[in-house]
Amino acid sequence: MTPLQRKPSLQHRTSIVYGILSIVMILVILQLWLLTATMNAFLGGDSAVIWPAAAASLVCLLLNLGLLWNLYALERK
Amino acid sequence: MNTSIDKLNSNPKPESQKPQWEQDFPIDVEQDNYVARRDFTKFMVLTSFAFVVGQCWIGMENFIRRRRGKPPARAIAMLSQVPVGSALPFAYPGENDPCLLMRRSEAELVAYGQKCTHLSCAVVPKMELGQLLCPCHEGCFDMSNGRPLSGPPRRPLPIITLEVRGGTIYATGVQERTV
Numbered sequence: 001m002t003p004l005q006r007k008p009s010l011q012h013r014t015s016i017v018y019g020i021l022s023i024v025m026i027l028v029i030l031q032l033w034l035l036t037a038t039m040n041a042f043l044g045g046d047s048a049v050i051w052p053a054a055a056a057s058l059v060c061l062l063l064n065l066g067l068l069w070n071l072y073a074l075e076r077k
Numbered sequence: 078m079n080t081s082i083d084k085l086n087s088n089p090k091p092e093s094q095k096p097q098w099e100q101d102f103p104i105d106v107e108q109d110n111y112v113a114r115r116d117f118t119k120f121m122v123l124t125s126f127a128f129v130v131g132q133c134w135i136g137m138e139n140f141i142r143r144r145r146g147k148p149p150a151r152a153i154a155m156l157s158q159v160p161v162g163s164a165l166p167f168a169y170p171g172e173n174d175p176c177l178l179m180r181r182s183e184a185e186l187v188a189y190g191q192k193c194t195h196l197s198c199a200v201v202p203k204m205e206l207g208q209l210l211c212p213c214h215e216g217c218f219d220m221s222n223g224r225p226l227s228g229p230p231r232r233p234l235p236i237i238t239l240e241v242r243g244g245t246i247y248a249t250g251v252q253e254r255t256v
Contacts, residue, residue, distance in 0.1 A: 014111045021118045028121050031128040038135055043194070044232050045253025047139045054132035064125045071118060 007077045016074055020067045027060045034060075150249040154178060156241060159186070164202040166191065169237055169248040176237050177202055177209070178246065179220060188237035188248065189223045195230040209234065224256075232256075 008016070038053040092100065148170030159165050164179045167188075175191040179202055189209065191199050198213035208226065209218040216228030223234035236252040 010107050010111055014107065014114065017111060017114045017118060021114055021121070024118055024121045024125070028125050028128070031125055035128050035131050035135075038132060040232065041255055042135050042139060043253070044255030045235075046255050047143070050132075050136050050139050054129070054136055057129050057132045061122075061125045061129045064122045068119065068122045071115060075115075 008074070013074055017071065020071055024064050024067055027064055031057050031060050147250055150240065150247045152245050153188075153248050154246050156244045156246055159246070162204050164204065167248070170251060175199060176248070178237075178239075179204070181207070181220065186239055186241070186246065187220065187223075188239055189218075189234040190237065190251070192234075193230055194225070194232040194234060195228070200234065223254075 034053045034057050038050055041047075041049045151169060153167040153169060154165055159178060159180045161180050161183055164177050167176050167178055168174055169176050169188075176188055177191050177200070178186065178188045180186050181204075189200075193200050193211040193213065193216050195211065195214060195216050198211050200209040200211045200216075200218060202208075202220065203210050204220075207220045209220055209223075211217070211228065211230065214229050216230040217226040218224065218230070218234055219226050223236055225231060225233060233254050233256070235254070237248050238250045238252060240247045240249050
């Protein structure tokens with residue numbers, strides 16, 4: 001097993017989880033803002049932003065899922 | 078290699094010399110931190126999924142609203158029933174959509190949805206001030222255009238478009254606005 005393939009230490013893994021969590025939090029806050037802005041537009045009768053905002057939120061979810069996949073990959077190592 | 082780093086974070090004393098609480102509850106703080114952050118990250122991804130579901134729900138609601146189409150015109154009152162400086166409540170387009178018809182002058186009739194755009198409390202007309210007041214959180218709307226003047230509401234009240242035909246006032250539609 002090469003040094004690169006070795007399972008990272010717990011301290012190292014915690015740092016990686018902190019990094020992933022920070023990015024996930026930023027994306028979730030962006031999604032929260034998208035949801036409130038879309039709801040405000042919808043209640044105001046403006047429907048133009050609904051589906052673009054939904055697409056942007058979906059992209060954020062896919063990024064989050066990618067990060068989650070990395071988290072599981074970290075466990076598997 | 079890994080264990081040497083882990084050892085730096087754990088109590089190096091032998092088991093018998095550790096305090097009683099540490100013997101009773103041998104918590105690995107590093108491991109606990111790791112698991113807590115990892116599980117919180119998983120929960121945040123679930124929240125992210127919930128937000129996408131919320132966005133899609135708004136899209137579906139919009140689809141249903143569009144299919145419903147424009148509400149039909151409906152007679153709401155006789156012009157003689159609304160003297161200058163008075164207000165009349167009515168429901169439009171549905172029975173659960175309270176609205177207010179106000180006659181500000183001989184020629185000026187205005188109507189707005191009565192639900193405050195903050196938390197849907199019923200707004201009260203203050204004819205002498207030319208304002209609509211929401212008593213719940215002291216929100217205030219301009220009677221001439223329905224826009225918020227003060228308090229928590231940010232969106233204007235929906236305008237009910239009116240038509241006067243043969244002395245009868247008809248509500249012909251609802252105009253929702255963001256600004």
